[in-house]
Amino acid sequence: MRVLVTGGAGYIGSITARLLLDAGHECVVLDSLERGHPAAVDPRATLVVGSVGQREKLDECLPGCDAVMHLAGLIEVAESQRHPAKYFEHNVSQPAVMLEAMRDHGVGAIVFSSTAAVYGEPDTDTDLLTEDSLTRPVNAYGLSKLAFEQLLDWAAVAHGTRAVRLRYFNVAGAWPDGSIGEAHAPETHIIPRILFAMGAGQGRFEVFGSDYPTPDGTCVRDYIHVCDLAEAHQLALERLVAGGPGGVYNLGNGEGYSNLEVVRACAEETGHDVEVVLGPRRAGDPARLVASAKRAGEELGWAPRHGDLAQIVADAWRWHSSHPSGYAGAGS
Ligand SMILES: NC(=O)c1ccc[n+]([C@@H]2O[C@H](COP(=O)([O-])OP(=O)(O)OC[C@H]3O[C@@H](n4cnc5c(N)ncnc54)[C@H](O)[C@@H]3O)[C@@H](O)[C@H]2O)c1
Numbered sequence: 001m002r003v004l005v006t007g008g009a010g011y012i013g014s015i016t017a018r019l020l021l022d023a024g025h026e027c028v029v030l031d032s033l034e035r036g037h038p039a040a041v042d043p044r045a046t047l048v049v050g051s052v053g054q055r056e057k058l059d060e061c062l063p064g065c066d067a068v069m070h071l072a073g074l075i076e077v078a079e080s081q082r083h084p085a086k087y088f089e090h091n092v093s094q095p096a097v098m099l100e101a102m103r104d105h106g107v108g109a110i111v112f113s114s115t116a117a118v119y120g121e122p123d124t125d126t127d128l129l130t131e132d133s134l135t136r137p138v139n140a141y142g143l144s145k146l147a148f149e150q151l152l153d154w155a156a157v158a159h160g161t162r163a164v165r166l167r168y169f170n171v172a173g174a175w176p177d178g179s180i181g182e183a184h185a186p187e188t189h190i191i192p193r194i195l196f197a198m199g200a201g202q203g204r205f206e207v208f209g210s211d212y213p214t215p216d217g218t219c220v221r222d223y224i225h226v227c228d229l230a231e232a233h234q235l236a237l238e239r240l241v242a243g244g245p246g247g248v249y250n251l252g253n254g255e256g257y258s259n260l261e262v263v264r265a266c267a268e269e270t271g272h273d274v275e276v277v278l279g280p281r282r283a284g285d286p287a288r289l290v291a292s293a294k295r296a297g298e299e300l301g302w303a304p305r306h307g308d309l310a311q312i313v314a315d316a317w318r319w320h321s322s323h324p325s326g327y328a329g330a331g332s
Pocket residue numbers: 006007008009010011012013030031032033034035036037050051052053070071072073074075090091094113114115116145168169170171172183184189
């Protein structure tokens with residue numbers, strides 16, 4: 001099938017597009033390159049540079065497409081707090097233009113990258129978050145993603161658009177040969193930040209908060225390998241295009257690791273140590289965020305295959321150690 005992959009020059013989009021291409025699908029990548037890298041785009045894909053709010057670019061990309069895989073968006077929580085309107089522009093208003101264009105071109109299926117940030121700060125006695133857990137985002141990023149989820153509901157009513165919404169937990173790792181991986185600037189995700197500190201011999205890594213009600217006092221998160229995530233996209237897409245129903249699915253491993261456990265896993269993999277500095281809590285960081293992905297297993301037939309934290313870290317390290325400056329110098 002022919003698929004429009006928005007945000008396909010970014011971290012998760014480039015890996016998902018490669019998996020789809022390997023499975024024999026045709027991919028058109030639409031990316032503004034505000035945060036993406038041309039070098040991350042597989043040469044078998046067609047790259048169109050533009051925003052998902054530019055109608056003329058959509059008119060160029062959508063003809064003949066069976067579905068849209070919508071990963072484009074801005075992803076930084078702190079930035080979203082400083083510039084909420086910018087987040088609503090990129091994550092809601094511009095994609096709304098895309099929904100209209102999809103209707104006009106007869107493209108009725110979309111797989112959307114949503115996030116665990118839609119759940120906000122769960123009650124402390126919540127063990128596993130299910131898709132029915134309360135959605136009450138605590139930052140503009142999470143709210144913008146939830147708003148687009150809700151817009152998809154209205155597109156279903158108005159135009160019959162069928163949508164799968166995938167709520168990712170903490171995504172990490174890289175393509176296993178280390179050829180494409182995570183390259184955000186600034187990098188706010190914990191695994192690449194620890195690996196940078198270790199690779200650069202910086203020696204210190206600050207952990208935010210050590211007095212949470214968790215076994216070692218540091219925050220607990222659910223880490224999912226980016227290739228497992230990409231496989232879930234492929235399954236969701238193929239089911240939707242075959243006429244299957246839309247839905248909402250959590251994607252995580254169902255297992256939590258504390259920040260200190262992640263530091264230890266990184267040290268074991270890289271052979272480098274880092275001094276952990278226990279800093280104060282960061283506002284808006286819940287103690288524990290762990291997914292129940294039972295529904296994705298039952299309905300999409302998805303099961304993580306690279307769920308082990310050591311493997312996630314090993315693949316991330318292969319990418320970061322071979323690309324210490326990300327895609328810089330690789331035509332990005
Ligand atoms: N990385 C994570 O841990 C994580 C977790 C949960 C959800 N997500 C979601 O997954 C998606 C991809 O995340 P990522 O880590 O690959 O981010 P990324 O920043 O690496 O990739 C996003 C891509 O979208 C492009 N883009 C942004 N706004 C655009 C627009 N309006 N039009 C066209 N292109 C635009 C950027 O240039 C970039 O290449 C995002 O939608 C994000 O909300 C990511």
